Amino acid sequence: MYKKTNKFVENKRLKLSNSQLKWETIFRRILIAMSILLVVIILGVLATLIVESMPSIKSLGIGFLWGKVWDPVSNIYGAYPFLVGTLLTSFIALIISVPFSYAIAIYLGEYNPKGWLSDLLKNAIELIAAVPSIIYGFWGLFVLVPIIRTFEMKIGVAPYGIGVLTSSLILAVMIIPYAASLGITLIRMVPSPLKEAAYGLGATRFEVIRSVIMPYTRSGLFAGVLLSLGRALGETMAVTMLIGNTSAVADSIKNAIFGPGNTMASVIANEFTEADHTEYLSALIELGLVLFFVTVIINLIGKRIITRFTND
Amino acid sequence: MELNIGLRNTKSAIFKGIIVFFAFLITVPLIVVLGYIIKQGIFQVNWHFLTSVPAPVGETGGGIINALVGSFIMVMVAAVVAIPVGMAAGIYLSENPRSKLAYYSGLCVDILQGVPSIVVGIVVYFWIVKPLGTFSALSGSAALAIMMLPIVIRSTEQTLKMLPDSLKEAALSLGVPYHRVILKVIVPCGFAGILSGIMLSIARVIGETAPLLFTAFGNPYLSYSLTKPMESLPHLIFTYATSPYDDWHNLAWGASFILLMFVLVLNIFTKVLTRKWKVQL
Amino acid sequence: MESTIVKAENYNSYFGDNHVVKDVNISINKNEVIAVMGPSGCGKTTFLRGINRMHELIPNATSKGKILLDGENVYDMNAIYVRSKIGMVFQRPNPFPNLSIYENVVAGYLLNGIKISKADKDVIVEKSLTSAALWKEVKDSLHKKGTFLSGGQQQRLCIARAIAMQPELILFDEPTSALDPISTSSVEALFHELKANYTLIIVTHNMQQAARVSDRTAFFYMGELVEFDDTKQMFTNPADQRTQNYITGRFS
Ligand SMILES: Nc1ncnc2c1ncn2[C@@H]1O[C@H](COP(=O)(O)OP(=O)(O)O)[C@@H](O)[C@H]1O
Ligand SMILES: [Mg+2]
Numbered sequence: 001m002y003k004k005t006n007k008f009v010e011n012k013r014l015k016l017s018n019s020q021l022k023w024e025t026i027f028r029r030i031l032i033a034m035s036i037l038l039v040v041i042i043l044g045v046l047a048t049l050i051v052e053s054m055p056s057i058k059s060l061g062i063g064f065l066w067g068k069v070w071d072p073v074s075n076i077y078g079a080y081p082f083l084v085g086t087l088l089t090s091f092i093a094l095i096i097s098v099p100f101s102y103a104i105a106i107y108l109g110e111y112n113p114k115g116w117l118s119d120l121l122k123n124a125i126e127l128i129a130a131v132p133s134i135i136y137g138f139w140g141l142f143v144l145v146p147i148i149r150t151f152e153m154k155i156g157v158a159p160y161g162i163g164v165l166t167s168s169l170i171l172a173v174m175i176i177p178y179a180a181s182l183g184i185t186l187i188r189m190v191p192s193p194l195k196e197a198a199y200g201l202g203a204t205r206f207e208v209i210r211s212v213i214m215p216y217t218r219s220g221l222f223a224g225v226l227l228s229l230g231r232a233l234g235e236t237m238a239v240t241m242l243i244g245n246t247s248a249v250a251d252s253i254k255n256a257i258f259g260p261g262n263t264m265a266s267v268i269a270n271e272f273t274e275a276d277h278t279e280y281l282s283a284l285i286e287l288g289l290v291l292f293f294v295t296v297i298i299n300l301i302g303k304r305i306i307t308r309f310t311n312d
Numbered sequence: 313m314e315l316n317i318g319l320r321n322t323k324s325a326i327f328k329g330i331i332v333f334f335a336f337l338i339t340v341p342l343i344v345v346l347g348y349i350i351k352q353g354i355f356q357v358n359w360h361f362l363t364s365v366p367a368p369v370g371e372t373g374g375g376i377i378n379a380l381v382g383s384f385i386m387v388m389v390a391a392v393v394a395i396p397v398g399m400a401a402g403i404y405l406s407e408n409p410r411s412k413l414a415y416y417s418g419l420c421v422d423i424l425q426g427v428p429s430i431v432v433g434i435v436v437y438f439w440i441v442k443p444l445g446t447f448s449a450l451s452g453s454a455a456l457a458i459m460m461l462p463i464v465i466r467s468t469e470q471t472l473k474m475l476p477d478s479l480k481e482a483a484l485s486l487g488v489p490y491h492r493v494i495l496k497v498i499v500p501c502g503f504a505g506i507l508s509g510i511m512l513s514i515a516r517v518i519g520e521t522a523p524l525l526f527t528a529f530g531n532p533y534l535s536y537s538l539t540k541p542m543e544s545l546p547h548l549i550f551t552y553a554t555s556p557y558d559d560w561h562n563l564a565w566g567a568s569f570i571l572l573m574f575v576l577v578l579n580i581f582t583k584v585l586t587r588k589w590k591v592q593l
Numbered sequence: 594m595e596s597t598i599v600k601a602e603n604y605n606s607y608f609g610d611n612h613v614v615k616d617v618n619i620s621i622n623k624n625e626v627i628a629v630m631g632p633s634g635c636g637k638t639t640f641l642r643g644i645n646r647m648h649e650l651i652p653n654a655t656s657k658g659k660i661l662l663d664g665e666n667v668y669d670m671n672a673i674y675v676r677s678k679i680g681m682v683f684q685r686p687n688p689f690p691n692l693s694i695y696e697n698v699v700a701g702y703l704l705n706g707i708k709i710s711k712a713d714k715d716v717i718v719e720k721s722l723t724s725a726a727l728w729k730e731v732k733d734s735l736h737k738k739g740t741f742l743s744g745g746q747q748q749r750l751c752i753a754r755a756i757a758m759q760p761e762l763i764l765f766d767e768p769t770s771a772l773d774p775i776s777t778s779s780v781e782a783l784f785h786e787l788k789a790n791y792t793l794i795i796v797t798h799n800m801q802q803a804a805r806v807s808d809r810t811a812f813f814y815m816g817e818l819v820e821f822d823d824t825k826q827m828f829t830n831p832a833d834q835r836t837q838n839y840i841t842g843r844f845s
Contacts, residue, residue, distance in 0.1 A: 013487070016705060017674035020489035024673075027491030031407070034400035035417040038465075041458065042420040045427065048435045103334030111328065124339050130579050131345065132519025134546045135568050138553045139345045142561075173341045206324035234428025236522035237546075241554060265430045265522070272434065272526050288434045292427060299426030300419075410652070478687040482751070485647055486701040486758060487677020496704050500691040591690045592740055 045292070053286035055278050064286060070247040072271070077283035079290065081249050085261040086291075088164055089239060090232040092257070093171035097228060100176045105183025105221065110213060111205075113188060122184075129177035137241035140170045145242070157258045162244040164261045170238050175231045179224035186220040186309065187213060220309040226302035233265075234295045240266040264291045346572070353569025356562050362570075365534050366552070372559055376567045378534045379548040385536065386449055386528060386544060387518050390456035395510055398461050402468025402506075403494060409473075425462040432458050433523040441527060449535070449542035452528025459520060460513040467509020471502035476593070501591045508586040515578035519571060521546035545571045597661075598623045598792050599644065599762055604658035606639045606648055614640045615816040616658070621809075623761070626788050628803035628824065629796045631813035632839065637796045640813065641764050644794070645679040646672045662762070677701065680755030680763035680791075685771045686747035688739035688754070695735040697750055698722060701758040717757050724790075725753035726783050745776020752783065756791070763787070765795040769802065781806055800840060804828050812836045 056064065060077060067078020104125060112118045141162075148169075149161035190213050198208045244260020247267065262270075264287045275281035360375055367374025401417060408414045432455050440451035475498060483493040499506065521544075524530075529541040530551055545567055552564035599621045606614035614636045621627055629637050642648040643656050646667055659666045667675045688697045698718045702709055709717075718735070722728035727749040731742070739750050748768060755763050769777040784806045787793060797803050803810050804824060811821045812833075820827065820836045831837045 013677055013705075013707065014671075014674055016707060017487070017489075017671045017677065020492075020673050020705075021671060024490045027494070031400050031404040032413065034397050035404040035413050037397065038401055038417040038420040038424070038461070039413075041461075042423050044439070045431070045435045048438050049431070052434075052438055100334050100338050103331045104338060107331050107335035111331065121335065121339070124342055126579065127346075127576075128338070128342050130515060130575050131342075132521070132546055132571060132575065134519060134521045134549050134553075135349060135572060136345065138549060138564060138568055139348055141553060143344075143348055173338075176338060204320050204324035206327040207320070209327070230426050234426075234430070236428065236430040237550065241550070265428055268430050268434065269522060269525055272437075273529075285434060288431050292431050295426050295428055296423050300422060303422050476687075478683060478685055479689070481647070481683060482687040482689065482754075483700070483704055484650060485645065485676055485681035485683075486704065486754070487673050487675070488701070488704040489673050492704055492706065497689060497691070501689075503691075592738065593690050 049285060049289040049292055053282050053289050056282035056286045059279065060283070060286075064283070065290070068249050070267075072275070072280045075279060077279070079264070079283075079287055081247050082262055082264045082267050082287060083290075084249065084256070085164065085243065086233055086263040086265070088256060088261070089168045089171060089243065089263055090229060092165065092168035093175060093232045094225065094229055096168065096172035097176045097179065098225060100172075101179035101183060101224065101228065102221065104176070104180040105187055105224075106209060106213075108180075108184045109187025110209060125177045125180055128173065129181075133174060133235060133238040134241075136170050136174055137238035140166060140238060140242045144169065152258055157254055160244060160258070160260055162242050163257075163259050164243060165257050167239045167242040167263075170242060171232050171235055174235065174238065175228040178231055179221070179228040182224035182227065182306070183217070183221050186217045186224075189310070190216050217309075219305050223302040223305035223309070226298050226305070230295045230299040230302065233298070234291060236265040236269050239263050240269045245270050264288070349565070349568050349572050352562075352565035353567075353572075356566025357569060361566055366532055366548070366563055367559070369557060369560075374559075374563060376545070376548055376563065376570070378531060378543040379545045379567060380570070381534060381536070382449065382528070382531070382542040383518060383544045383546075385538075386453045386456060386524075386542060387514060389449070389453035389538070390460055390517060391510070391514060393453070394457040394460035394464055394513070397457075398464025398513075399468050399499070399506065401461075402465040403472060403499075405465065405469040406472035407494075421462045421465050424458070425466075429455075429459060429520055429522040430525075433526045436523065437526040444539065446539070447527060447529035447541040448539050449528050450538040452524045452542060452544065453538070455523035455527045456517040456520060459517050459523060463513035463516060464506075464509050467512070468502070468506050471505030471509070472498055474505075475501055501593070504586040504590040507589065508582045511578055511582040511585075515575050515582070518574055518578070519546050521550050525550075545574075596623050597621065598663060599794075600659075600661040601640075601644075602659040602661065604640070604643060604656065604660060606636070606643050606656045607654065608639075608651070609653045613816050614643065614656075617818045619811060619818055619821055621792060621794065623792055624788055624790075625809060626784055626793045626795065626807045628807035628810040629794060629813060630798075630800065630803050630810055630839070631819075633798070635813045636816040637813050638766050641681075641766055641794065641796055644762075644764060645681055646675050647681065677705065677758055678760055678762075680752075680758060680760040682748070682751050682755055682763065682765045682768045684767045686744055686751050688742070688747050688750050690738065690740045692739060693736045694731050694739045694742070694750060697739040698753050698757050700754055721753040721757040722750075724756050724787065725749045726779065726786070727753055743776065744772050745779050748772060748776065748780055749783065752780075752787075756787075760791065762792045762794065765793065765797075767796055767798055770798055777802075800828075812839065814839070 064079050066080050068080045069076045069078050070081055108118055108122060144166055145161035148166050149159045152159040194212050195208055198212045243262060243266050245262055245266060246260040247262050250256035250259050268284050268288055272284055275284055362375055363377050364375035365378050405414050405418055436451050436455040440454055441447055479497060479501060480493055483497045524544055524547050528544060530547045531541045531543045535542050549564045549567050552560040597620050601617045601619045604617045617640060631637050639648060644660050648654050648656055689700055692700060695718055696703055698721050699714050719728060727746060730746060742750060769780050784793060807824045810824045810827045812819045814835050820831060820833045828840060
């Protein structure tokens with residue numbers, strides 16, 4: 001019985017082995033092809049954006065970037081209002097979010113890395129990242145906007161409700177998880193001998209955090225902030241719903257912050273399907289191209305810093 | 313230094329207080345948003361809501377079946393494309409970490425992760441919508457698939473990298489061909505991690521609106537056709553939330569509640585299943 | 594009547610430019626137990642992995658020369674076929690964590706997609722586990738995962754997995770170096786039994802082990818096969834000064 005199996009298996013084995021060699025090669029080629037496909041997708045994205053924004057690049061040149069007027073009806077296209085809008089919303093959001101991200105990172109990384117309370121908080125943070133931006137936008141429109149409007153009346157600015165500040169507030173909440181969760185990981189990577197040495201010298205918790213943990217993780221935490229910034233710059237839906245979609249440049253700092261505006265992403269979302277002639281569409285795509293470059297570069301710098309940090 | 317030890321301890325305690333305060337303050341917006349969506353949405357949901365198309369302006373009632381079906385179809389089609397492609401690329405990256413191709417495609421994954429979703433929408437518009445001459449579910453799926461790819465790739469790559477080489481060696485030494493080693497040993501051993509990446513990528517794209525604006529567009533009617541415009545939950549929410557009608561707002565609250573539940577359930581499922589199915593090495 | 598089962602002819606291995614196994618000539622008989630000794634880094638593992646063509650799986654790794662298995666050069670054969678005909682047991686036990694004990698034993702068939710009947714599988718599992726002296730311990734838990742076993746049991750499971758493929762030759766790369774003394778002696782005891790049906794090549798770091806289990810011993814030094822002789826002869830009266838130095842512990 002055993003011998004019979006032996007012979008039978010032997011023959012099968014040889015036959016199979018020969019066909020398997022062919023499949024091995026095919027399989028390896030598929031893996032390679034799929035990896036190449038990724039490169040092709042990215043090159044394709046880049047090529048499409050460049051080709052489609054060519055008409056605008058050619059006719060408007062680099063001046064597009066600081067053109068202050070965006071008036072499709074008169075065929076005038078300047079990106080300045082959107083650059084300002086994008087930078088303003090993102091940086092306000094970033095400034096609001098950083099204390100939270102750092103606090104969460106320090107709390108979950110150092111004070112309370114284990115246990116049910118820390119699990120709960122960690123899940124909450126993951127949940128914040130998981131909630132779709134359209135839901136933040138919708139909520140903001142119906143709950144936050146009236147609150148801001150009341151607030152604006154109190155402080156005596158035009159009570160739009162919607163606008164740059166409102167968008168930034170929602171954006172701040174949305175981007176906190178990105179810097180926070182990276183920060184938690186990094187702070188946990190601080191070697192305990194370093195901390196113990198400081199405690200051994202009689203340092204308090206606060207002193208250890210300030211003079212051991214913070215210096216050690218500074219570059220990594222900064223990278224987390226960059227990733228948050230990348231998110232904020234490209235975020236579309238929540239901002240589109242809350243920013244007010246005004247392409248005029250504000251006449252004062254107060255209006256720039258409290259009044260309505262537009263970001264690169266929001267103007268694309270709003271006007272892309274309405275763009276009825278080549279130059280208009282092409283100008284919008286050029287905004288997309290700028291957005292692509294800015295977010296990609298910020299992300300890559302962030303990732304590079306993280307890689308360097310974790311490899312050291 | 314010894315003298316003001318009391319002061320230093322107080323400082324440390326105050327600092328801790330500030331940290332705890334800020335760390336937990338973040339749960340407030342989360343609870344407020346979730347609470348509000350649930351409060352507004354939960355009573356909109358009933359059988360009629362889940363099984364009928366939206367009612368025209370002026371009529372009450374109506375539902376979101378077109379968006380439910382549309383989201384389901386588009387996400388499934390996207391997943392069917394993105395999962396095998398993403399897993400294959402992820403396997404390649406973990407198996408050939410030092411190759412030139414791995415460097416460039418790894419870079420492309422990083423880039424893809426940072427591309428704003430609206431830009432993906434623009435590009436797919438020119439790749440599929442313009443050549444076909446119409447907005448279509450197919451183009452929506454393509455956009456979502458591109459959004460899924462980096463998540464699937466990275467989770468596959470990271471999971472497989474953690475498996476010991478000895479596993480692969482064991483199989484190879486038995487005369488198992490490479491593709492079977494990967495598909496029958498390596499991938500099953502990393503199944504939990506890969507699955508969690510897949511589920512998270514689905515949870516992520518099911519709520520994506522921006523890439524669908526110029527691709528699937530939207531459709532007030534129930535449609536199953538991949539070559540016609542299709543509604544989706546997030547796009548329906550966007551359309552109806554920004555409309556001036558209360559009935560439509562209610563529809564959008566209901567849809568938001570459903571979308572939120574999908575995302576929540578997917579996230580919880582991922583946590584539970586990955587813990588349960590993790591292969592003990 | 595002794596017959597040669599495996600023979601290396603001017604066999605060389607390289608990692609890139611690094612010449613690791615140098616011009617090895619050796620001839621091993623059927624049903625022999627061969628110990629391969631030598632200081633760490635001398636190329637024992639690399640040589641062993643050249644026999645079943647595992648060496649070439651490492652990027653940049655190449656080899657030159659012949660390994661004859663039953664007179665046929667393995668480098669002219671289908672690599673997958675060669676590997677399925679030669680068993681290999683590694684330093685660390687590596688049962689498949691996704692498979693049960695039962696499936697681990699027949700993994701060579703399962704993973705290769707070789708279809709055999711349940712009855713045949715049952716026979717193979719019982720015979721292989723019995724040969725690996727593990728049957729009694731696991732016969733009531735065949736459907737538990739293999740990773741729940743102790744280290745020594747896992748290593749015997751890996752031996753059973755190799756035996757199940759009915760190889761003529763089994764390669765062992767320091768099979769007991771990750772095991773505790775009791776597990777080690779259970780695996781060593783097994784070598785004596787396996788000898789009746791198989792040819793074993795055992796890389797070992799441990800000279801006592803080589804002396805205990807092997808018929809002949811090969812001593813490698815800096816990639817060269819310095820000496821290959823009867824184990825007793827080698828340990829009592831080595832021909833080469835380098836072997837002498839090694840067994841008297843002058844370097845390790
Ligand atoms: N994967 C590898 N890549 C490059 N060089 C290797 C690799 N494995 C082993 N080597 C080199 O080959 C030589 C022999 O190694 P090995 O055969 O593992 O020695 P042994 O098993 O006798 O300790 C060593 O000098 C080692 O540096
Ligand atoms: Mg070795």
